[in-house]
Amino acid sequence: MRIAWISLVVLTVAAAVVGQEPGVQPAGRPAGQAKAAAKGQSPKNQAKTAPRDPTQSPASQPVPRTVTPQVYPIEQIQAGAPRFVAQCGFCHGRDAAGGETGPDLTRSDLVAQDQRGDKIGPFLRTGRPERGMPAFNLSAMDLGAIVAFIHDQKTKSEALGGGRRSVDAADLATGDIAAGRRYFNGAGRCAGCHSPTADLAGIATRYRGLALLQRMLYPGRRQTPPKVTLSLSSGQTVTAPLASEDEFTLVILDPSGSRLTYEKSAVTYKIDDPMSAHFDQLGKYTDVDMHNVFAYLDTLK
C-alpha cells in the first residue's frame, strides 16, 4: 500500500461563472414590503414590478409573491406534473423546489412575474445553455400544462413557507466581525482590490444572506469580466472586456458592444482576470475565515 500526495498546479484560465444562480431570480425586497406582502397588504410603491438585481440568490430571501394571481384548471395542473417531472425534475426537483443542480422555481422572480407563460415560455424556448439550462421546444399544450404546474407549486409553497434548499440569512451569522475585518485587510488580501467605503459600500444592503456569501466567494465573470490586451499585427494595442474564449479564439467587446473574434494564434494577448484571485482564495479560506469575512461584509450596509 502506497500513498502518494501530489500538489496540483492550478492553471489560470479565465474564471468560471459556475454555481451562480441563473439571472432570473429575485433581488432583495425591502424587509418592510415583505412583511406587508406577508400580511396580504400591497406595498405602497408598486415595487413588485421593479427590476431586481439578477445576481441575487433566492434561497435566503422571502419568496417573491406572484405579481398577477392566476388560477388554472386542476386537469391542466395534473397534466403538467408528469411533464414537469420528466423534463425539469432532475435539476429543479419533482416539486419545483430545487433538485440536483437547479434552483428552487417557487422562489424564482421570473416565475413570480410570469402571467400564463408570457415569461416562462420565451425563457424555455431559448434556455440558458451556458449555465446548463437547455432550450425546450414544447407544444403550446405541454407548455401550458407545465406553466400551470409551476404556478400551482408556487402557490402551495407560498402557503407553506420554507423551501427544501432554503438557507436562511440567520443560519450564516456565525462569524466574528472583527476577525473578518482583520482577514480582509491582512491574510485575505481583499483590501488589495476592494474597499468598504468604495466598491463594497452598501454591499450588505444590495446582497443578503446566501447571495452575499456567494458573491463574496466568487462574484463571477459576468459581473466582472476579464480585460484582454491584444497586440495586433498592425502594431496597434487594444484593451477590451473579454466576452468569451476557448483554446483557439478570443471574443472581445468593442466600445460599441459588438463582438470581435480573434484567432489566438494570430495575436499576442494578455488576460487580466480579477476572478483568478477569487478562485485562488477558495483554496485558502478556512471555514472560520469564510464566516468571519462574511460577518464583516454583512456590516457594510
Added chain:
Amino acid sequence: MKYTRALLSLGVEIGLAVFASTQWASAQGVDLNKLLLPPADSWLNYHGGYSGQRHTGLTGITPENIGKLQQVWRFQTGQNQQIKSSPILVDGVLYITTPDNIWAVDARTAKELWHYQNPPNDAFHIGHRGAAVYKDTVYLTTPDCHLIALNAKDGTVKWNVVIADSKRGYWSTNAPLIVRNHVLVGVSGDFDNLPGQLKSVDADTGETQWIFYSTPPPGVAQPDSGGATGGQMWTTGTYDPDLNLVYVGTGNPTPVLNGAARPGNNPWTCSIVALNPDTGKQVWGFQASPHDTHDWDANEVPVLVDASFDGQPRKMLMQASRNGYFFVLDRTNGKSLLTAPFATVNWAKGIDPEGHPIPDPAKYPSKDGVLVAPNESGATNFRPPSFDPKTGLFIVSAQDGYGIYFFKPEHGAYGWAGADYAVAGKAFLRAIDYQTGRVVWNHPIGDGAGTAGVLTTETGLTFSGDVPGNVMALRSSDGTTLWHEAVGRMGNAPIMYVLDGRQYLIVGGGSSLYAFALPQGEVQP
C-alpha cells in the same frame, strides 16, 4: 512496450482482431467471442470492450495525418436532448440513444433505418448512456425503468420488462453490460430513500436472474449499513473473463447530505464492487468514499488494466472517482495499491492503511455552510476516462472546483436532505501516471466541468471535447493539441472503428452525431 504484452493477455483490446488476420472481420451478430475480442469494424458495448480502457488498436489516424481529418457525415436526432450515449456499431449499423429513443443509423450514409420511441412517461429524462447488443437483439433501458429487447434488423419489440418501480423514484439512464446471457441493468434514484439495485436479466427471455443490492432491500436488516439507502449503479460496469468478475461502481447514500441520519461507513455506497455475473454474489468491495455526505458517487468507470506495478505484473482496477481521488486496486481481491488525489480536495483527513480517504467531519454539510472541494458535480463524473497502455497514462476529464454545503435538521432525512451550491470550477483533461498518481500533464478545457469522455489510440492520440464545444485531439504523451473542430458541446465519449477500410471517429455534439475520417485515398490502417 512493456504494458502491451500484458494487455494482450487480457484479450479485450479494441481492434486487436484485425492484427491477428489481414481480413476485416465482420460482426454479423454479436456473440461472446466478439465481445471478448471485438472486430475492428465494430463498437460492441458502451466502452468498446470489457476492460473499459477506451483505447483503440487502430493505427490509421496518427499525429502526422490528424490535420487532414474531415467531417464525413452528420446525423441529427431532431430533438432537444443532448446526445450523451456511446453509439454501438454492429454490421455497419450504428445504434444511438437519448432518453426514450433509439435510432438505427446506416453507418455509411447516416440514414435512419429505424427509430423506436418509448411511450411518454413522467420519469426523469436527464440523459441516456446507450444501448447494448447480443446476437440479433438490441437492449434499451428507459427513463421509466423498462428494459426493452428490440430486433436489431427492424426495431420491433421482442419483449419489454420492468426493472424497477419508477413511481417510487427510480429512473434509468443505463447502457446495459452483457456477459454471456446476462443483461446487467442499473437504475438511478437520488431523490428518494431507495435501495441500490443491479439486476441481471436473461438475454433471451427477459426473466430476472438475480438482483444485487448495494444497500439493504426493504425488510432486510443489515446493521452495517447504518440505515443508509442509495448506492445506485447507473454506470456500465466492466468484466474480467478470466476471473469471471463484473466490476461496478455504486452511487452515493441517501439521504444525500444528511449523514447524521445514517451513521457509519454506509457500505456498499460510493464503492467499487466485484460480482459473480452468474450468481450476483459479491466477491469483494472497496469503498471510495466511506460515509459520503457530498453526493460523490463512485459510479465512474472501473478501468481494468493488466500491467506491471512496482515491478510486479498485476491485474489492476483503476478509478478516477468523483470525490477527487484516483484509486488503483488489485482486482483479484480489491486490495489497494495506490490512493492519490488527482484534483483539488479538502474533505479528507488522510488515507487509512487500506487506502480509503478518511472523511473530515469538519467538512460535513452544516447549518452555516462549509466550503468543500470538489463541488457536487465532482472531480470527475459520468464522462468516461481512457487508459493508454503505451504511456501508462490514465486520462480523465477532471474539475478543480468548490461548493458550499448546508444541512440543518429542517432539511429532514428524506432524499436530498440539505442544500448545496457550486461556487466555481475549472475543467481540465488530466493525465495520471498510474504507478505514482502523479499528474503528468494537465490541459485546461474551460470553465466549470467538461462533459466529454476520452478515447486514446495506439498511435498516441487522445480524443475528447472542451467546455465551449470543440472536439479535439491531443498528443497522449504531453497533452499538446494537434487538431480541433467545433461541433457543439460533446456529451459523450468518442468511439472509433473501421468501415470499408476507412477509419472513423464518431462524436456527439449537441443533439447531432458527427463522423470524421481522413480523405478517401489517404493511406488507411
